[in-house]
Amino acid sequence: MNIRSLTRGDGVVIVAAVLLFIASFLDLYDTSISGNAWDGLGLGLGVYMGGVIGAALVVVNRLLPQPRKVLGLDPGAVGTSFAILSAWVLFWQLVDVPGSIGAGSGLMLGFIAALVVAAGAVAGPLVPALRASLIPAPRPAAPQPYAMQAQGGYGYPGGPQPSYGGQVQPSPYGAAQPQQATAPFSPFWFAVPAPRPLYAEDGSPTPVAELSPGVWYLAVDQRGQGLLTEMQDGRRGVLQDTSNIQRG
Numbered sequence: 353m354n355i356r357s358l359t360r361g362d363g364v365v366i367v368a369a370v371l372l373f374i375a376s377f378l379d380l381y382d383t384s385i386s387g388n389a390w391d392g393l394g395l396g397l398g399v400y401m402g403g404v405i406g407a408a409l410v411v412v413n414r415l416l417p418q419p420r421k422v423l424g425l426d427p428g429a430v431g432t433s434f435a436i437l438s439a440w441v442l443f444w445q446l447v448d449v450p451g452s453i454g455a456g457s458g459l460m461l462g463f464i465a466a467l468v469v470a471a472g473a474v475a476g477p478l479v480p481a482l483r484a485s486l487i488p489a490p491r492p493a494a495p496q497p498y499a500m501q502a503q504g505g506y507g508y509p510g511g512p513q514p515s516y517g518g519q520v521q522p523s524p525y526g527a528a529q530p531q532q533a534t535a536p537f538s539p540f541w542f543a544v545p546a547p548r549p550l551y552a553e554d555g556s557p558t559p560v561a562e563l564s565p566g567v568w569y570l571a572v573d574q575r576g577q578g579l580l581t582e583m584q585d586g587r588r589g590v591l592q593d594t595s596n597i598q599r600g
Contacts, residue, residue: 357585358486361476365469369407371413372438372465376400378458380447388458399441403466406434408471414585432473439466450464480547483582486569541600542579543567550581550589560589568600 376389376396390396413420420427436484442463449455476482479550543566553575562584563569571591573580578592591597 357414358411359414359476359482360484360486361479361482362414363450363486365407365410365476365484368465368468368472369379369404372400372403372407372462372469375458375462375465378461380445380458380459381456382454386456389462395445399438399445400462400466402434403438403469406431406438406473407469409434409478428473432470435466435470435473439463439470442466466586480564484564532582537573539570539572542571543568543598543600544591545596545598548591548593550583550591552589553580561587563591 357370378388379386380388380395381392386561388396389400405469409427413426413428413431442459446455446459446463449459467577544563546565550563552560563581563583567584569584569591570582571579572582572588575590577594578590579594580588581591582588
């Protein structure tokens, strides 16, 4: 499992799930004899813990290096369904409270927390601000613009590469460059200035992921004028548009 694959949306889900668990021990109604959700297993285990379990499934699914299915079901989708159902039941529990009694802190906090768990699970993959990494990759010292790297070494896509002979090989831009044995590639961290698609290594035209600004990614090899990139969750793909990226 890769903890760096967690997003801000996952962080919202985790915090809300903790609040939902705490709410299960608070009073359901505003009366002197009110109990908590654990006075009835249907409410405690079925509703409150159902939301907590749903949050756990969403987060664990994010931590897995590769998407997995259990009995043909996606754990993340199942967890999101649990969270939505928990919020739905608690909403009607709240609506059904007699006016003469009043809702207690356990019921009100439980509904809010379940609603936030459901919202975080649904909106996390959709809202750009929530898709950002919860724990950013370590920032390399003194990063500098990618395009300003010296053209005599790696860091300039399509530019000359270090060599050990005396032959000449044209670069993709038409300039003749010394040709020798290609120097070993040195992986480096980089960031993109805007969302950029990441394509499969086999050249498929369909993007397999999207790189987000403000997150550091690891370039592990050069593929033509693109970069073979490894994401925080271990997935790899080719970044074809390397213009104006920031290199660490």
